Amino acid sequence: MGSAENEGRAGDGGRGGRSMDAESARWVRALSADGEAYEEATGRLHALLLRIAYAELNRRGSRHGITGPELDDLAHQAAADALLSITRKIGDFRGDSRFTTWAYKFVMHEVSSKLGRHFWRTAGVQLDPEAWERLPDRLGADPVRQSEARELVAALREAVDEELTERQRRVFTALAVNGVDADTLAAELGTNRNALYKTMFDARRKLRARLAANGHLPLTTARRS
Amino acid sequence: MNEWQGLDDLLRSDPLDPGCDAALDLMDVYLELFLADAAPERRYPGVAAHLRGCPACEEDFRGLLAAVTGA
Numbered sequence: 252m253g254s255a256e257n258e259g260r261a262g263d264g265g266r267g268g269r270s271m272d273a274e275s276a277r278w279v280r281a282l283s284a285d286g287e288a289y290e291e292a293t294g295r296l297h298a299l300l301l302r303i304a305y306a307e308l309n310r311r312g313s314r315h316g317i318t319g320p321e322l323d324d325l326a327h328q329a330a331a332d333a334l335l336s337i338t339r340k341i342g343d344f345r346g347d348s349r350f351t352t353w354a355y356k357f358v359m360h361e362v363s364s365k366l367g368r369h370f371w372r373t374a375g376v377q378l379d380p381e382a383w384e385r386l387p388d389r390l391g392a393d394p395v396r397q398s399e400a401r402e403l404v405a406a407l408r409e410a411v412d413e414e415l416t417e418r419q420r421r422v423f424t425a426l427a428v429n430g431v432d433a434d435t436l437a438a439e440l441g442t443n444r445n446a447l448y449k450t451m452f453d454a455r456r457k458l459r460a461r462l463a464a465n466g467h468l469p470l471t472t473a474r475r476s
Numbered sequence: 477m478n479e480w481q482g483l484d485d486l487l488r489s490d491p492l493d494p495g496c497d498a499a500l501d502l503m504d505v506y507l508e509l510f511l512a513d514a515a516p517e518r519r520y521p522g523v524a525a526h527l528r529g530c531p532a533c534e535e536d537f538r539g540l541l542a543a544v545t546g547a
């Protein structure tokens with residue numbers, strides 16, 4: 252995988268190296284203070300994060316179907332944990348974006364993580380034995396070339412069995428073949444999204460190399476913007 | 477050679493892709509460049525590659541976009 256070393260926040264990145272905007276500076280001062288000013292700022296920030304958590308849970312509502320007290324719990328947990336991360340990392344914030352943009356991304360991460368844990372606890376990771384057969388449709392294969400698509404899926408399945416480690420196979424089958432949510436699988440495996448992605452990345456490279464060697468796919472992916 | 481874009485995407489592994497943690501670290505900056513129509517994919521090609529290959533982070537990006545724009 253690549254490195255983010257050359258894509259850092261500093262230098263000419265971000266907002267062109269401009270200084271922190273006034274509102275962001277006020278948040279940083281208040282969250283770096285002690286006593287009453289800190290308490291007031293964290294209270295205000297928590298209310299803001301909670302509103303964003305609810306909005307995000309509602310935006311994803313058609314996919315999770317959670318309502319009522321369960322939704323309230325998730326929103327409050329996400330807001331509280333986002334607040335904790337923000338107050339711990341406030342010293343890292345340099346004003347490369349607005350403070351609220353920076354803060355809201357912690358809410359997104361927590362909402363994803365909480366939903367993943369929720370589904371792992373309530374439903375677990377369900378693997379469908381017929382998921383391989385449905386892969387051509389799920390990946391939008393041309394209906395008039397179903398025979399070719401089935402042949403490719405068979406080659407892919409063989410490569411999964413023969414090229415991947417047991418963990419790579421488990422992760423690839425869950426995420427790529429069954430469409431399991433990454434945060435749900437991370438909860439089941441006791442890991443995190445980043446580690447799963449690294450496993451998937453390595454698995455994809457192996458599988459592409461195998462399919463390329465057999466003339467099924469080009470070795471490199473066509474870049475799409 | 478096959479031209480099945482869905483399978484090609486499924487096996488995408490861009491060497492520029494830095495992974496979820498690094499992409500999340502830059503997501504706020506990337507998003508503001510995106511909103512400013514300032515070609516974030518040119519300044520941060522690794523983040524762009526990651527968002528193309530990681531549905532979970534792409535979903536977080538969409539959520540962040542909605543939160544910031546009030547959409």
